Amino acid sequence: MCGIIGVSGVRDAPEVIVEALRRLEYRxxxxxxxxxYQDGSFKRVREATGTHSVELLAxxxxxxxxxxxxxxxxxxxxxxxxxxxxxxxxxxxxxSGRVAVVHNxxxxxxxxxxxxxxxxxxxxxxxxxxxVIAHLLEVALGGTDRIDDALAEVFSKLRGAMAIVAMETSxxxxxxCVRRTSPLIIATNGDEGFIASDIPAILGRAKHYYQIDDAVxxxxxxxxxxxxxxxxxxxxxxxxxxxxxxxxxxxxxxxDFMSKEIMEQPQAIRDTLAGRLQHWDTSxxxxxxxxxxxxKLQRVxxxxxxxxxxxxxxxxxxxxxxxxxxKIPVELDVASExxxxxxxxxxxxxxxxxxxxxxxxxxxxALAEASSSGAVSLVVSNVVDSSMxxxxxxxxxxxxxxxxxxxxxxxxxxxxxxxxxxAIYFAKLKGTSTTAELRSLASALEELAEKVGQxxxxxxxxxxxxxxxxxxxxxxxxxxxxGFPVALEGALKLKxxxxxxxxxxxxxxxxxxxxxxxxxxxxxxxxxxxxRLWEKVMANLQEVKARGAKVxxxxxxxxxxxxxxxxxxxxxxxxxPLLSPVLDTIPLQILAYHLARYxxxxxxxxxxxxxxxxxx
Ligand code: M6R
Numbered sequence: 001m002c003g004i005i006g007v008s009g010v011r012d013a014p015e016v017i018v019e020a021l022r023r024l025e026y027r028x029x030x031x032x033x034x035x036x037y038q039d040g041s042f043k044r045v046r047e048a049t050g051t052h053s054v055e056l057l058a059x060x061x062x063x064x065x066x067x068x069x070x071x072x073x074x075x076x077x078x079x080x081x082x083x084x085x086x087x088x089x090x091x092x093x094x095x096s097g098r099v100a101v102v103h104n105x106x107x108x109x110x111x112x113x114x115x116x117x118x119x120x121x122x123x124x125x126x127x128x129x130x131x132v133i134a135h136l137l138e139v140a141l142g143g144t145d146r147i148d149d150a151l152a153e154v155f156s157k158l159r160g161a162m163a164i165v166a167m168e169t170s171x172x173x174x175x176x177c178v179r180r181t182s183p184l185i186i187a188t189n190g191d192e193g194f195i196a197s198d199i200p201a202i203l204g205r206a207k208h209y210y211q212i213d214d215a216v217x218x219x220x221x222x223x224x225x226x227x228x229x230x231x232x233x234x235x236x237x238x239x240x241x242x243x244x245x246x247x248x249x250x251x252x253x254x255x256d257f258m259s260k261e262i263m264e265q266p267q268a269i270r271d272t273l274a275g276r277l278q279h280w281d282t283s284x285x286x287x288x289x290x291x292x293x294x295x296k297l298q299r300v301x302x303x304x305x306x307x308x309x310x311x312x313x314x315x316x317x318x319x320x321x322x323x324x325x326x327k328i329p330v331e332l333d334v335a336s337e338x339x340x341x342x343x344x345x346x347x348x349x350x351x352x353x354x355x356x357x358x359x360x361x362x363x364x365x366a367l368a369e370a371s372s373s374g375a376v377s378l379v380v381s382n383v384v385d386s387s388m389x390x391x392x393x394x395x396x397x398x399x400x401x402x403x404x405x406x407x408x409x410x411x412x413x414x415x416x417x418x419x420x421x422x423a424i425y426f427a428k429l430k431g432t433s434t435t436a437e438l439r440s441l442a443s444a445l446e447e448l449a450e451k452v453g454q455x456x457x458x459x460x461x462x463x464x465x466x467x468x469x470x471x472x473x474x475x476x477x478x479x480x481x482x483g484f485p486v487a488l489e490g491a492l493k494l495k496x497x498x499x500x501x502x503x504x505x506x507x508x509x510x511x512x513x514x515x516x517x518x519x520x521x522x523x524x525x526x527x528x529x530x531x532r533l534w535e536k537v538m539a540n541l542q543e544v545k546a547r548g549a550k551v552x553x554x555x556x557x558x559x560x561x562x563x564x565x566x567x568x569x570x571x572x573x574x575x576x577p578l579l580s581p582v583l584d585t586i587p588l589q590i591l592a593y594h595l596a597r598y599x600x601x602x603x604x605x606x607x608x609x610x611x612x613x614x615x616x
Contacts, residue, residue, distance in 0.1 A: 148176035
């Protein structure tokens with residue numbers, strides 16, 4: 001978490017930094033700050049006012065007028081060490097204010113390093129682990145002006161996953177950075193240099209983008225990029241192509257990113273399917289990257305699917321397709337738990353890691369564990385060349401475009417689609433399904449974007465349905481089979497956006513305990529589309545109604561019999577049963593969106609959260 005930006009040789013550096021921080025707000029927003037080099041020293045401004053920190057920081061841009069400001073660093077913070085406050089906001093300085101540091105991640109051994117620095121007489125002004133880096137750089141720099149060399153020396157003393165950008169006053173156009181697991185990219189445009197946590201921060205400003213590998217110190221000085229390993233052997237900066245455009249990362253007239261991203265779901269699905277379905281039955285579906293022999297994949301006899309939060313729910317939703325078509329055991333794990341239960345992994349195991357960002361530390365750690373056990377790995381990621389994509393044996397990218405809202409919407413739908421494409425690919429590879437079975441899913445995938453569009457076009461109508469429960473304060477989501485992950489995702493969306501207590505259960509489990517909580521003040525949202533277990537869901541619904549709970553349904557279009565059982569219903573088009581989680585989730589996204597707005601909350605930046613979670 002935390003967003004980092006650094007600029008070198010960029011005219012109007014304060015404006016450019018603030019704009020980048022706006023675009024990086026999804027990574028953290030409890031405080032924000034920037035340090036700009038002006039007239040021989042750093043001028044620093046910091047704000048710690050929760051979700052409005054960047055907005056307030058922008059008001060300081062005028063303070064920089066009058067002197068040249070072409071180099072500086074900026075930061076959005078998601079607090080780990082030290083509460084959100086101006087003192088703890090970044091950039092952090094050394095004793096003399098010569099060094100400015102912005103940092104994402106955690107310095108695990110900061111306490112011992114801080115003790116040592118204190119005993120040497122260094123003065124600390126914050127509770128952050130980051131400040132330790134600034135003081136260590138002060139020592140390592142000595143009389144030189146090479147912040148990149150100093151950073152290499154300091155980095156080898158730091159433990160933990162992190163990304164750092166540092167600069168110093170005697171050579172202020174030289175910005176140095178280094179990362180371990182946490183994301184960071186370098187970019188240039190003529191004589192301008194940039195370092196950022198993520199592409200959207202500098203989209204439209206930068207032209208050439210460079211990947212920074214783990215434990216490689218990279219620097220940018222004006223438009224010059226240099227990189228070297230910690231032992232000082234030079235490495236060639238690796239350029240990559242960015243196809244996202246600025247309009248896809250901007251709000252484009254919508255009130256917020258969440259509604260924009262919900263509306264972009266048909267396109268996200270089209271783009272994820274583009275070019276992949278045409279020849280599925282002849283040449284097959286192409287993975288974006290395949291770095292192992294196909295024979296190795298063919299020998300796989302067990303699959304683990306891992307992810308966190310919404311990405312975990314995508315795994316759960318797609319598991320039904322993989323098990324049904326590939327006839328192979330599939331286990332699901334929340335990534336943060338996976339490696340601590342000693343899973344039985346070997347070369348015949350495939351581990352599928354799913355992540356929007358490709359940078360979630362829990363999932364990266366689980367993937368690393370899987371790879372070290374010899375398992376074959378597949379990553380589904382929305383960010384090209386993300387850390388996970390680079391670690392894996394094979395990759396499928398979801399082409400959902402940048403997702404800015406902290407709550408995942410379009411990337412979730414795209415993940416399910418990508419995983420179901422994999423189910424077709426793998427079933428074909430192993431010969432476990434008939435062509436007719438695969439054709440039926442492939443045809444349904446082809447029609448999916450159109451059906452998603454029918455739903456998103458009815459956004460306002462769904463807000464009307466959601467408004468029927470706007471004064472309730474407890475929500476339970478139930479579903480069976482493919483409806484169960486939908487229930488979990490509906491509850492997660494509602495919790496994270498509206499802060500209302502919400503839980504998801506398999507509908508059949510309700511009677512084993514949770515039903516005790518139901519009364520007239522609770523809402524039960526039931527996924528009651530015409531799937532395989534529709535009748536059983538209807539039976540469970542009777543149990544709910546008998547306890548007086550308000551019933552909100554997700555039902556199939558035209559299914560008046562089901563609709564009559566609820567107090568209100570969202571109706572969705574019919575599709576292939578394995579794809580129904582894609583459609584059934586959309587009304588629940590809108591339900592969460594509406595209830596959060598009704599309660600006056602910022603839907604794009606829910607409290608206490610960050611878009612990319614790069615701490616364990
Ligand atoms: O980037 P990832 O998909 O790995 O992120 C995983 C979760 O942190 C993420 O899905 C989170 O649960 C979202 N806020 C859900 O809306």
